[in-house]
Amino acid sequence: MTDPARAERPDVSPGGGAHRGSITGEHYRITPLTPRLVRLEWSPSGRFEERPSSFALHRDLPAPEVRVGRERGRLLVESEGYRLEYDEGPFSPSGLRVEVRGGVSNYHSVWRYGQDPSLPADHEARRRGRPERSIDGNLGGAARTLDLADGEVPLEPGVNSVNGFAVIDDSGSMVLEDGMLVARGAEEGAIDLYVFAAGHDHVAAVRDLFAISGPQPILPRWALGNWWSRYHRYTEESYLALMDRFADEGIPFSVAVIDMDWHLVDVDPRHGSGWTGYTWNRELFPDPARFQGALHERGLRVTLNDHPADGVRAFEEPYAAMCTALGREADGSPIVFDPTDPAFLRASMQVLHRSLEELGTDFWWVDWQSGRTSDVPGVDPLWVLNHAHFTDNEEQAAERGERGLTFSRYAGPGSHRYPVGFSGDSIISWESLAFQPRFTAAAANIGYGWWSHDIGGHMGGARDDELAMRWVQFGVLSPIVRLHSSNSPFGGKEPWRFSEPARTVMVEQLRLRHRLVPYLHAMNRRAHVEGRSLVEPVYFEDTSAEAYAHRGQYLFGSELLVAPIVRPMARDIARGSVDVWLPEGRWIDVFTGWAYRGGRSVRMHRDAHSVPTLLRAGGILPLVAEGEDLDARRNPEALEVIVAAGADGDFTLWEEPEGGAAKLEDWVGTRIALDAEAGVLRLELPARPVVGERRWGFRLLGFDAGAFGDVETVVVGHGAGAEAGGPVVGMADPGASGSSASGSGTAVPVAVRAGSGAPSSWTSTSARVQAPIPLPIPTSARPAPSRSARAGSPRPARTTWPARSRSC
Numbered sequence: 001m002t003d004p005a006r007a008e009r010p011d012v013s014p015g016g017g018a019h020r021g022s023i024t025g026e027h028y029r030i031t032p033l034t035p036r037l038v039r040l041e042w043s044p045s046g047r048f049e050e051r052p053s054s055f056a057l058h059r060d061l062p063a064p065e066v067r068v069g070r071e072r073g074r075l076l077v078e079s080e081g082y083r084l085e086y087d088e089g090p091f092s093p094s095g096l097r098v099e100v101r102g103g104v105s106n107y108h109s110v111w112r113y114g115q116d117p118s119l120p121a122d123h124e125a126r127r128r129g130r131p132e133r134s135i136d137g138n139l140g141g142a143a144r145t146l147d148l149a150d151g152e153v154p155l156e157p158g159v160n161s162v163n164g165f166a167v168i169d170d171s172g173s174m175v176l177e178d179g180m181l182v183a184r185g186a187e188e189g190a191i192d193l194y195v196f197a198a199g200h201d202h203v204a205a206v207r208d209l210f211a212i213s214g215p216q217p218i219l220p221r222w223a224l225g226n227w228w229s230r231y232h233r234y235t236e237e238s239y240l241a242l243m244d245r246f247a248d249e250g251i252p253f254s255v256a257v258i259d260m261d262w263h264l265v266d267v268d269p270r271h272g273s274g275w276t277g278y279t280w281n282r283e284l285f286p287d288p289a290r291f292q293g294a295l296h297e298r299g300l301r302v303t304l305n306d307h308p309a310d311g312v313r314a315f316e317e318p319y320a321a322m323c324t325a326l327g328r329e330a331d332g333s334p335i336v337f338d339p340t341d342p343a344f345l346r347a348s349m350q351v352l353h354r355s356l357e358e359l360g361t362d363f364w365w366v367d368w369q370s371g372r373t374s375d376v377p378g379v380d381p382l383w384v385l386n387h388a389h390f391t392d393n394e395e396q397a398a399e400r401g402e403r404g405l406t407f408s409r410y411a412g413p414g415s416h417r418y419p420v421g422f423s424g425d426s427i428i429s430w431e432s433l434a435f436q437p438r439f440t441a442a443a444a445n446i447g448y449g450w451w452s453h454d455i456g457g458h459m460g461g462a463r464d465d466e467l468a469m470r471w472v473q474f475g476v477l478s479p480i481v482r483l484h485s486s487n488s489p490f491g492g493k494e495p496w497r498f499s500e501p502a503r504t505v506m507v508e509q510l511r512l513r514h515r516l517v518p519y520l521h522a523m524n525r526r527a528h529v530e531g532r533s534l535v536e537p538v539y540f541e542d543t544s545a546e547a548y549a550h551r552g553q554y555l556f557g558s559e560l561l562v563a564p565i566v567r568p569m570a571r572d573i574a575r576g577s578v579d580v581w582l583p584e585g586r587w588i589d590v591f592t593g594w595a596y597r598g599g600r601s602v603r604m605h606r607d608a609h610s611v612p613t614l615l616r617a618g619g620i621l622p623l624v625a626e627g628e629d630l631d632a633r634r635n636p637e638a639l640e641v642i643v644a645a646g647a648d649g650d651f652t653l654w655e656e657p658e659g660g661a662a663k664l665e666d667w668v669g670t671r672i673a674l675d676a677e678a679g680v681l682r683l684e685l686p687a688r689p690v691v692g693e694r695r696w697g698f699r700l701l702g703f704d705a706g707a708f709g710d711v712e713t714v715v716v717g718h719g720a721g722a723e724a725g726g727p728v729v730g731m732a733d734p735g736a737s738g739s740s741a742s743g744s745g746t747a748v749p750v751a752v753r754a755g756s757g758a759p760s761s762w763t764s765t766s767a768r769v770q771a772p773i774p775l776p777i778p779t780s781a782r783p784a785p786s787r788s789a790r791a792g793s794p795r796p797a798r799t800t801w802p803a804r805s806r807s808c
Helices: 120-128 202-213 236-248 288-297 319-326 342-357 381-399 430-446 465-476 502-515 517-530 545-549 760-764
Strands: 028-034 037-042 067-071 074-078 082-086 096-100 110-112 166-169 175-177 180-182 191-196 226-230 255-258 301-306 363-366 481-483 535-537 554-556 560-562 576-582 586-589 594-597 600-606 613-616 620-624 638-644 649-655 668-675 680-685 695-701 711-715 721-725 750-755 767-770
Touching: 028 074, 028 082, 028 202, 037 202, 180 381, 191 202, 202 430, 226 236, 226 502, 236 255, 236 288, 288 301, 319 342, 342 381, 363 381, 430 465, 430 535, 430 554, 465 481, 465 502, 502 517, 502 620, 517 620, 517 649, 545 576, 586 638, 613 638, 620 649, 620 668, 638 649, 638 668
Parallel strands: 226 255, 226 481, 255 301, 301 363, 638 695, 680 711, 695 767, 711 750
Antiparallel strands: 028 037, 037 191, 067 074, 074 082, 082 096, 096 110, 166 191, 175 180, 535 554, 554 560, 560 613, 576 600, 586 594, 586 613, 620 638, 649 668, 668 680, 721 750
16 A cells, blocks of 8 residues: 655656546556546556446546645645545545535535445434435436336436535446457456536536446437337237328327237247247238338338347247357257357347348347346346447448437446337336336436336226326327337227327327427437437526426426426316426416416416426427428428527527438538517528428417517528518417418518528528417318328327417
């Protein structure tokens, strides 16, 4: 051990390598990674881990500015975010502390290694089995699964805390060697910690997480639409007939999830159970390529369920090819699932799964339910599966110019690199629904932004139409909406199985989801570039005590605040309610038009048709226009933009050109800016549009469109251009409450500027402002679509939006 008195100054690495700016002693290494993040290592042998881990991929970050010295015989490391004191001995509560700067709290902003800050009341709660508070103030991250959870479950740590510090223990995580996750093999007593000291700057803490762990990938656009999933013994005919029924009803979907009955499940008992399988059941699906091709023709991507734990048995069609790939005899003995064997993993991806992908499967639902252990200590099969499947799918997709995807459970910090997350088999109960919004939002604290839940619940419970309806409303305003149910005859989530008003509400909400795709895809890019998950706790922007207390509501992208209703409505008033904390400012509900003053808690009541969905003052929400194609793969030809009064607003709608995975520099941005004081809305059209000619419509919440100023339309990217008078577009009377979207009224002038190199079509691009919101057409009054509308183009429908705002 280094004697603290022996050296005037510790060894500070001059830079370069994986640990630029490290402070190293005989048994310790301290590495400031950012002004708010420091790595702390202890090694009995003095050997430190250099390999990337499942959590920490990028330790070679630019060295932050720190001051290193001594005080009272202790090592002192100071940055703008923290002050670290260390006695240079084995890590201990008295010898190692990190104090968070910035006055986060009066006395709880100091982390000491190994300290237990429990109070007697905490020990008593633990003894009695009562729910415990977060002792260190950690705001939670994610959990491996919600299987069998009927309500709240403990969360693994995130990088945010009310006390200003959080710790990720990376001591036992797996490491990467030759592209494969392997056991770390750390010596006994080795410690590898990452201390986040961001105070209450929760966004900064998560950005530091992404800096060291890698960003969230950009999801394929089609993944943002509705997913259909059911544990049910479908046939090719029944599944395709269901998809056609959805199209006939005008209910859009973009992903078809085929649960385990796609493969043989009734197998000879000498082989074990039918839980694992890699052979299509041709009694149900005689021609798997034809079946999946038919789904592709309908605009759907396909994922198959995979329970891999039983390996590959002799009755499986790929058995012989797998034996050949592994250099063994096809003697009838099973090929054991072994996540520690590189040869097995290679063959699993390149032979076993590839042979099925060639029939049309787009990605895999990796449904690992068999624990954290393998034959090699320190190797977690779930981590290995997530890494192998996502990287393999990403490589295959890249060859087609597309984006990769997998669908699996959360394995631990760093899992955000392998979207989408499957949260497990949800119990059907109000308690399960009540926990999912909080669970989803908390995952932003560990960068895990793309949860997919069993919307409506999977098992247990009892049929409850109101519960299913509220669950769908939450699902539509969550990262991934995947309707799911068991094989119970009472469990299907097809909207026509439900009574009114649940049926109508579910249909309207599923259509709304596809109208939101332009906004969602822009937020998808934002998550990758800016480190902001689609769903975040409100305390990411408001660190008041009330914001920390209201954890069932969340920010939904940059513009919206959502508060799901998660308890039954009061029968006497036929309304559901939820207590909502509103940060400072003005908020307008996009469904009711009611405007609220922020800085307070409000109990909001809603009928069956909506939950509080609040657009911030100056907020700008782009949607696919009503009456347009709802195919989630395509950029719409017409957009409707909802704009909220009360403050200036500035929003860039980033869109990805169709035809493949575009580089970031090839995305197209359309800027929409509101000058509230001047009453001017500016639309800056891109020089390289993603569609040839686009129609724009605006709905203004909170002000009178008749008194509103110009909508200025500008084509950017062509230098100086000549100004041309644009068309004058009719709009409904701002004072009326009628249902027509094209009534006569005050016209809004539109200025269009086109550069000399701009396509001529842009000189006629229109923008219109409209205050009254048309009422929805009753389902019974809508005409049936033609059969040709089924191929990825479900019939569009109207969504109920408010005619005007009203203050509350």
